[in-house]
Amino acid sequence: MSLLKIAIQKSGRLSEDSLKLFKECGIKVNNGAKKLKAVSSNFPVEFLYLRDDDIPGYVEDGIADIGVVGENVYLEARKKVELVKRLGFSKCRLSLAIPRDVDYSGVTFFDGKSIATSYPVILEKYLNKQNVKAEIHKISGSVEIAPGIGLAEGICDIVSSGSTLLSNGLKEVETVTKSEAVMVGNRGLDEEKKRLLDQLLFRLDAVLVGKNNKYVLLNAPNEKLDEIISLLPGMRSPTVLPLATEGWSSIHSVINEDEFWENIQKLREAGAEGVLVVPIEKMIR
């Protein structure tokens, strides 16, 4: 029987969340001292622990069948691999930044300027689209210090909170691309591996959809039920149960997290009380 080989980052920002996600899919793996690879004890997969930059290439070559990398790494690598699924963690962006005290007029600022980055492919594509001609310096780390040491006039780097930029006297001026962890896959998987990948994707979907939804319970007077139900889309329709107190009901429904915040005020105005919001571990549509 074949094993689906999954490449994940050995140690870095993606490692822990990648393993956690597979664990939430019910895949157990004993990765004690973080060896080079580990086979799951309850699902036919083998994890390969690699440097993130090498993962797209290994997946293209079939050393690994699928892999988890930042979208930025996937885009930069330009390998012939499939983008199988967005995983919703390690959200960040690739941005252009310049010294804080330099005036910025718009993206044409970069015409004729030099920019340091570890992402020359993504940056060049962006600059071409903006019709800007700049000189790109590829450096592999500590990009944020480049302007300070006179290597470049601007940088293009990963940003999440912006605190690294701030502490290096830089300001963010353009977003080049957004990024999150993604699953990439080899383009020539055989039937058995495709079947395993489908099983894995089914589980992943249940976990990821669950994370985006909440189970909501609330109490309401019976005469307000119709109005409140109209604010709760639910999977099919809400469950309505009578409370011990005459004339009151408990309503249970599933609601998308974003919709919840949009609707909570309206629900309260409509007479909802005692609202409970409970996380959903898995959800199968």
Ligand code: ATP
């Ligand atoms: P490796 O040693 O494996 O080459 P690395 O130093 O290149 O690791 P990390 O810093 O661990 O990579 O980042 C891995 C990925 O996490 C990045 O490619 C990016 O997609 C994402 N990432 C990086 N910085 C942040 C951040 N501040 N917030 C959220 N996600 C981030």
Ligand code: ZN
């Ligand atoms: Zn890396």
